Amino acid sequence: MRKVLTLLCLVIVVVVASVVSAQDDETFQITIMHTNDTHAAHNPNSAGNGGVAILAAVINQIRAQAENSLLLDAGDRFTGTLFHTVHKGADQSQIMSLLGYEAMALGNHEFDNGDDVLAAFIDGVTFPVLAANVDVTNSVELNGKVAGTTVLEVNGQQFGIIGLVTADTLNIASPGENVLFDADYAAVANAAAAELTAEGVNKIILLTHTGFSIDEAFIPLLVDIDVVLGGHSHTLFSNQNTGAAGRYPVVFENAAGESIYYGQSLANTQYLGRMDVTFDVDGVVTAATGDSIFLSRYITPDETAAALIAELDIAVSALGDELSGATTDILLTGDRTVCRIEECNLGNLIADSMRFNTGAQIAIM
Template sequence: MTTRISNAPLAGLALVAGLFAADMARAEFTLNVLHTNDFHARFEPINKYDATCSAEEDAEGQCFGGSARLVTAVRQARAKAAHSILLDAGDQFQGSLFYTYYKGRAAAEFMTLLGYQAMTVGNHEFDDGPETLRAFIDRLDFPVLMANADLTRSPDLSGVVRRSTVLEVGGEKIGIIGLTPQDNAELSSPGPTITFLDPVPVVKAELAKLQASGVNKIIVLSHSGYEVDRKIAQAVPDVDVIVGGHSHTLLGNMAGAKGPYPTMIGKTAIVQAFAYSKYLGDLEVTFDDAGTVLSAKGQPILLDASVPEDGAAKARIAELAKPLDEIRNKVVAQAHGAIDGAREICRFEECPMGDLLADAMLARVRDQGVDIALTNGGGLRASLPAGDVTMGDVLTVLPFQNTLSTFETQGAVILAALENGASQMEEGAGRFAQVAGLTYRVTPGAAVGARISDVMVSQNGAWVPLDPQARYGVVTNNYLRAGGDGYAMFQTGAENAYDYGPDLADVLAEYMTARTPVTPYTDSRITVVK
């Protein structure tokens, strides 16, 4: 006799297990965080030097980014994702003639077209003061965030810029907290009515408010730099994702990347997508029902020639460019080779673009008794191409409309300035000093106050040691003279100052015109002890 065993209990268990698995699957939520940072008015495609791509380079498929290509990339990424959001981590302003001419109007138009859902305030959003930032915000249909700023005394921004916002996506609530650099007062022109705060306690407080309101998925949109973002993640482990900017950091598995994409600090995923619209960040995050990150993966999408430009967007950019063409197409000089102004060099050591600009500044005012030129590496925003150099190329390198500033000061102030320039080299800060009429040695790892040595000044055709007690004529730019990038000593230690000289771009263009063709050079005026 054969005994038959019923499969009914097993079938019931299988059904229960299936329902349980289905419930678990429903409890998971996957979100694609699309993101950009440090766009810097690069509406047109860029070349490998981060400057405007020429027609010849375009024909050879050597162009990257640009708003028309970004429109296509965002549309394609959204089509692939079940749920997605598009965020910007600041510095839409400044960097090309489009900003010089249109200020924030063009940025607002294209951010609206692209369908951004939130952005944070970068330091360059303050370059023309809170009034210009407010005019930009008034044109947007999405929230602008900045939690670590006290705006109560700012009539333009109080009640307009939010600390955080909540986006509803696929039935889920996503909390977004915005951050701007704590040292904004040194980096830009926010004016005296805005106070900037330490991001860590601000994030803790804002996160607690969001959690108390039932939001369990938290993204910090941070224009603070990669290293600061890592510190925030360590200090506030309940943050799920940090979308970064400011340091122009490339993350991923490609050449030149500074770390993985995402960089995981505990359970916090940190991402950033270089700059200038060359990449579109795309982070896929899966949360459980409690808001815990189960997985975070992705890769910045390179917007090279394989990504087609959207036709309507390209036509609109061409229309906006018409008033700019006469200015930027004027050839001012020729160059025997590209003149390197990359931030990866000019913020860490002597670079060809730094030498050329500092020499141009000193040459312009040497007959006024000026001995030394000093400018910040962060003021150099691109390289110059080989061959014809146009005014547009020069303005891409020097977009800030800074003017020459001259003054007299003691040698001790110069030493303090060089020390300040070396004070944040490990972070890639823009304050690193490019110089002319001066040579110096910098040891980044030395103690504070001992990083600068062997400072020599050119006087009467000879190199002599800098005398801390002697008086010297100095030329810099008006941004540093006003204390920007930590150069407070130029604000307090200057005598007979004049801050309204010619525009740096005009000074450089005229210097190159008088010496065309120009050959790139460095001459060991700065020695960095590795």
């Protein structure tokens, strides 16, 4: 009798193992790594946290552990430190190529230096740069360089990627006069998703550089989009940081009752977003977990990335050592949380300098 029971148990184990194996064959898990609003913050901050070399180390570690992965960016690589002042995007093309980014959405700051600088950056990378709600057809420099969508293949599975950028770019950056922006984000994203679905793609990721307050308003209107990775508002979603705006990932529901998973990971190369997503055979998300990973100074930096930043820093340090003004006994307030919502003395100084230099009666910044 005991032999019979033993044999029966073995049969059950084999059957269960076969069922589990069959289920595994019908699911696909991917680790999506994402950044946003890095703003040329290539070096660690004053506390030693963040920066490209630590980011590279974490990316490499995740890639070594995850069977399937993607690395995406939600825009605003440009502007923020002297790295951009000196290199104007050439630094970003080298860094993003080294780290192995596979797609990015445009941010408004990518237009800060005009269409020609953005075009040079795009020419310097091998991955697609996306903005489905931007028409660059009549831009001599950008025509044919910005796509709305792309399809990335990971281990035999196709992933559709869509990009959106804030339509306010027209007012807060310097796109060419022939670059057009569409503010109907949901309609644009749904049209792009419909095209991807018609091509047989059933796993779709949307990269948005529109800000969380805008994102949360239109995400419930989306159709056939599984994951949204955001930027522009510098919002942190985290399961560890008590000061975060909410837990990671945020879960939305569309009109069909389908879940859409959202992540955004602060700014200035301080966090790397990681979302582990499981899809069934029909491309439906069955599980999504993850977090924003803090790029702590206690993480050993990647040597290759550190060497690249050191090389880029030579010209940056030289510019930083140049004398360009005089000291003042008055503390100048330039904090973005102040100057973007009320009058500040640094803003007044810059506006007065603009008037003095141009001879204008009024300066607006």
